[in-house]
Amino acid sequence: MLYRILASAVAAGMLAAVLISFVQEVTTTPLILKAETYESLTPAHDRQKHTAGDVEPEQEPWTPEDGFERFMYTLSANAVTGVGFALLLIVGLTFQKSNVDAMRGLLWGIAGFSVFTLAPALGLPPEVPGVPAADLPSRQSWWLITVLSAAIGLGCMVFGKTSAIKVLGLIILAAPHIWGAPHIGEIKSIVPPDLSARFAASTITVNALFWAMIGLFSGVFYCRLGKGKHAA
Numbered sequence: 001m002l003y004r005i006l007a008s009a010v011a012a013g014m015l016a017a018v019l020i021s022f023v024q025e026v027t028t029t030p031l032i033l034k035a036e037t038y039e040s041l042t043p044a045h046d047r048q049k050h051t052a053g054d055v056e057p058e059q060e061p062w063t064p065e066d067g068f069e070r071f072m073y074t075l076s077a078n079a080v081t082g083v084g085f086a087l088l089l090i091v092g093l094t095f096q097k098s099n100v101d102a103m104r105g106l107l108w109g110i111a112g113f114s115v116f117t118l119a120p121a122l123g124l125p126p127e128v129p130g131v132p133a134a135d136l137p138s139r140q141s142w143w144l145i146t147v148l149s150a151a152i153g154l155g156c157m158v159f160g161k162t163s164a165i166k167v168l169g170l171i172i173l174a175a176p177h178i179w180g181a182p183h184i185g186e187i188k189s190i191v192p193p194d195l196s197a198r199f200a201a202s203t204i205t206v207n208a209l210f211w212a213m214i215g216l217f218s219g220v221f222y223c224r225l226g227k228g229k230h231a232a
Contacts (some may be wrong), residue, residue: 004225012217014085020210021075029198033130038191086218102219109215117207119150123181124205130191134182146176
């Protein structure tokens with residue numbers, strides 16, 4: 001059982017990672033590269049941190065070289081993410097009494113997208129480099145709370161036996177958005193707004209495709225490995 005879960009997760013996650021990396025190469029990556037050109041035009045004094053007694057400029061953060069190196073780092077990150085999410089989905093699928101198949105895996109993939117991408121993006125949409133944002137700890141905390149609320153709320157709405165539980169799930173789901181995501185007051189950026197909007201839309205769409213593939217492949221591989229075991 002454990003081998004079946006792990007093997008299915010690795011196969012599904014790796015296959016989805018390879019395919020989505022090529023999709024990103026023609027969708028989100030060009031937008032990131034274009035945004036980085038605007039970021040490089042930002043005046044140096046705006047990108048340096050000055051404190052009393054500290055006059056040395058801030059070092060530029062390391063980034064992979066454009067081309068093959070960037071693609072391989074993207075692929076590696078997608079592989080780790082894909083396998084991890086596939087493992088999470090397959091474990092969830094095994095707790096259901098119904099048989100696991102491609103369609104059920106796809107439904108869980110859609111649920112995963114709703115929890116990990118769509119719900120947080122409603123308050124904190126994906127941002128290109130060079131766009132000012134609230135401090136990282138605040139955004140990370142809100143993201144984590146939103147993901148947990150979305151998972152619990154969606155679970156209550158789907159698996160709840162009574163109307164009260166379903167309504168409670170809806171309240172839990174909406175709570176982080178009622179509270180509000182952390183944002184800075186005034187945004188000053190040389191990155192064109194249409195570029196930011198295109199990147200946010202492309203990123204959400206690509207993530208939807210990624211999750212759909214993870215769910216679909218998880219169901220397919222888990223089902224096939226089960227058939228192979230019974231045949232043996």
